[in-house]
Amino acid sequence: MDFSLSKKEELFLQMIREFAENEVKPLAAEVDDEEKFPMETVEKLGKIGVMGIPIPVEYGGQGGTNLMYGMAVEELSRACATTGVIVSAHTSLCMAPILEHGTEEQKKKYLPKLASGEWIGAFGLTEPNAGTDAAMQQTTAVDAGDKWILNGSKIFITNAGYAHVYIVMAMTDKSKGTKGISAFIVEKGFKGFSIGKKEKKMGIRGSATCELIFENCEVPKENLLGELGKGFKIAMMTLDGGRIGIAAQALGIAQGAMDATVKYTKERKQFGRSIAQFQNTQFQMADLETKVQAARLLVRSASFKKDQHVPFSADAAMAKLFAAETAMEVTTKCVQFHGGYGYTREYPVERMMRDAKITEIYEGTSEVQRMVIAGKLFK
Amino acid sequence: MNIVVCIKQVPDTTEIKIDPVKGTLIRDGVPSIMNPDDKGGLEVALQLKDKFGAHVTVITMGLPMAEAILREALAMGADRAILLTDRKLAGADTLATSNAIAGLLRTLDYDLVITGRQAIDGDTAQVGPQIAEHLGLPQVSYVAGVEYDGKNTLTIRKEDEDAYQILEVELPAVLTVLAPAFKPRYMTVSGIINAYDTHEIEIWGADKIDVDEKKLGLNGSPTRVKKSFTKPQKVAGEVYEVTPEEAVGLIVSKLKEKFII
Numbered sequence: 126m127d128f129s130l131s132k133k134e135e136l137f138l139q140m141i142r143e144f145a146e147n148e149v150k151p152l153a154a155e156v157d158d159e160e161k162f163p164m165e166t167v168e169k170l171g172k173i174g175v176m177g178i179p180i181p182v183e184y185g186g187q188g189g190t191n192l193m194y195g196m197a198v199e200e201l202s203r204a205c206a207t208t209g210v211i212v213s214a215h216t217s218l219c220m221a222p223i224l225e226h227g228t229e230e231q232k233k234k235y236l237p238k239l240a241s242g243e244w245i246g247a248f249g250l251t252e253p254n255a256g257t258d259a260a261m262q263q264t265t266a267v268d269a270g271d272k273w274i275l276n277g278s279k280i281f282i283t284n285a286g287y288a289h290v291y292i293v294m295a296m297t298d299k300s301k302g303t304k305g306i307s308a309f310i311v312e313k314g315f316k317g318f319s320i321g322k323k324e325k326k327m328g329i330r331g332s333a334t335c336e337l338i339f340e341n342c343e344v345p346k347e348n349l350l351g352e353l354g355k356g357f358k359i360a361m362m363t364l365d366g367g368r369i370g371i372a373a374q375a376l377g378i379a380q381g382a383m384d385a386t387v388k389y390t391k392e393r394k395q396f397g398r399s400i401a402q403f404q405n406t407q408f409q410m411a412d413l414e415t416k417v418q419a420a421r422l423l424v425r426s427a428s429f430k431k432d433q434h435v436p437f438s439a440d441a442a443m444a445k446l447f448a449a450e451t452a453m454e455v456t457t458k459c460v461q462f463h464g465g466y467g468y469t470r471e472y473p474v475e476r477m478m479r480d481a482k483i484t485e486i487y488e489g490t491s492e493v494q495r496m497v498i499a500g501k502l503f504k
Numbered sequence: 505m506n507i508v509v510c511i512k513q514v515p516d517t518t519e520i521k522i523d524p525v526k527g528t529l530i531r532d533g534v535p536s537i538m539n540p541d542d543k544g545g546l547e548v549a550l551q552l553k554d555k556f557g558a559h560v561t562v563i564t565m566g567l568p569m570a571e572a573i574l575r576e577a578l579a580m581g582a583d584r585a586i587l588l589t590d591r592k593l594a595g596a597d598t599l600a601t602s603n604a605i606a607g608l609l610r611t612l613d614y615d616l617v618i619t620g621r622q623a624i625d626g627d628t629a630q631v632g633p634q635i636a637e638h639l640g641l642p643q644v645s646y647v648a649g650v651e652y653d654g655k656n657t658l659t660i661r662k663e664d665e666d667a668y669q670i671l672e673v674e675l676p677a678v679l680t681v682l683a684p685a686f687k688p689r690y691m692t693v694s695g696i697i698n699a700y701d702t703h704e705i706e707i708w709g710a711d712k713i714d715v716d717e718k719k720l721g722l723n724g725s726p727t728r729v730k731k732s733f734t735k736p737q738k739v740a741g742e743v744y745e746v747t748p749e750e751a752v753g754l755i756v757s758k759l760k761e762k763f764i765i
Contacts, residue, residue: 133700136575140691174693187693 141197145204153205156331157476171242185237195373195428202377206480207331213370214283219246222363226351247288249279249337250360260303266295275339285335286320289313294356306356310348317342328479365438367488372424372444375452375484379417382459382477413455420448439501446494449484456481505558507549510619511542513570517624538573541620544683550581578699579691590710595722602634607715617678632680643678648685
């Protein structure tokens with residue numbers, strides 16, 4: 126067993142770190158403060174291939190691994206969690222289901238433009254009355270001969286408004302419960318599709334989170350993704366992969382807070398010495414560092430399993446559960462190490478603490494992750 | 505157009521420490537990077553490739569570990585990479601180094617040779633100009649701007665300390681490039697993958713280059729290091745927060761104190 130990165134992965138890490146440090150970090154406070162979607166950064170990410178890392182070259186992607194994709198989300202989130210989730214939702218929630226469940230025509234039509242970053246992707250499952258209980262879908266899709274007619278709404282949709290392609294779940298047969306849910310590829314500009322209210326959020330404030338509205342929305346027949354009635358299964362499989370992205374995002378936030386706090390505690394002097402010289406600081410930071418490294422091993426192990434095409438559902442759930450709770454604990458304690466300054470926006474840990482919270486909630490709450498893990502344990 | 509860019513692997517001097525007793529660089533644990541001016545030179549080549557189409561070869565002389573910067577150059581967009589590594593080259597000063605590189609260049613087809621202005625470990629700025637002399641090529645050093653007419657002439661902005669010159673040079677020629685003028689592009693993800701999965705680094709020994717062996721390595725190096733030492737650190741200056749009027753008086757009195765005026 127080998128825990129080291131290959132030289133190729135090391136070089137990739139060098140590149141994405143340089144990019145995050147020079148292009149992403151300087152904008153992070155502004156992105157948060159002004160709730161600004163970092164479009165310029167997304168364009169730059171497209172140019173260097175980060176919008177299509179694990180997509181095969183034949184579909185316009187980079188032919189990279191999920192391990193590299195996770196490393197990219199981690200490093201971007203270390204500088205700016207908003208930027209991290211834009212890449213994560215785009216890659217895991219939109220491109221991955223098209224790659225894994227799409228027809229050859231769908232893959233050829235959508236993946237090259239998404240993987241190059243020319244288009245941004247999004248995913249719509251959650252509804253006002255269907256959160257963790259995702260089976261309670263009320264959005265419907267009716268077969269109208271040559272097209273599908275969608276009605277209903279989705280909420281809390283990451284990248285909404287900026288995305289060109291949305292993977293949308295809708296009921297095609299209410300009598301069949303979860304087996305009556307189907308997945309559709311909906312393009313921005315389809316008749317009857319519009320973007321609703323934009324949420325004002327605690328953290329990841331630069332990412333656009335909006336409602337999707339379908340009013341007799343016309344979706345071409347060929348835009349059914351996967352088989353009829355397999356939408357719920359596709360959604361669950363998609364979220365398994367998505368959890369690797371969110372776990373990597375949480376890990377990045379935690380690492381970013383550690384970086385800032387190591388620097389601050391070495392500089393900040395109280396009682397005649399740096400606060401890093403106090404044993405309380407050292408012991409607490411040692412515990413946090415240990416948890417961050419443990420989270421990294423879980424994230425990389427889940428990514429590795431996905432790359433090996435072996436079951437990784439519980440691994441992704443454990444990675445997300447542990448990384449998200451680590452991010453919350455690390456950022457909360459890092460604010461404490463900064464004292465009063467940590468509560469202000471002069472230092473990045475305040476933003477990181479707000480950003481960390483969402484990782485315990487979206488793409489399955491921590492409770493859902495425990496359900497997934499327990500489900501495997503007691504099957 | 506065939507462009508050859510000479511690059512060097514150097515310790516990242518922003519992270520380097522100096523042994524206070526021996527006065528030498530402590531290289532242990534210091535990351536190795538592509539010399540910044542050389543990276544600027546590679547960027548010049550890649551910009552010419554983007555605009556006019558060019559085949560870009562990167563070459564380096566060094567230890568086998570210098571392969572890392574060649575992979576980085578390929579990941580940025582270079583087409584071919586050659587590592588010149590041989591025990592016979594060890595101990596080379598700038599003259600022996602430039603002889604070896606000129607020997608390598610004699611075996612390649614090129615229209616333009618680009619080097620960095622200087623390497624951050626030695627700071628001599630000699631190798632680029634020496635290569636040009638060995639090959640009998642025109643050279644422009646301290647390059648901060650390059651325009652190409654698409655045929656045979658480059659128009660160069662050459663930076664001097666307090667002025668600049670606009671020069672024309674006919675190809676083939678040697679340029680030595682300043683990093684700050686050319687922000688290097690990022691490697692691309694597919695570039696990184698191909699740098700390892702598709703490209704091969706060509707490993708060359710001294711037998712493959714066109715040069716008299718006596719001119720290589722320690723034997724070909726007239727330079728001898730007499731002593732290396734650390735410059736004594738200056739003490740921190742004094743900071744005054746005063747109005748401009750007070751500042752004038754203060755500066756004049758300080759200069760008088762030091763018998764400068």
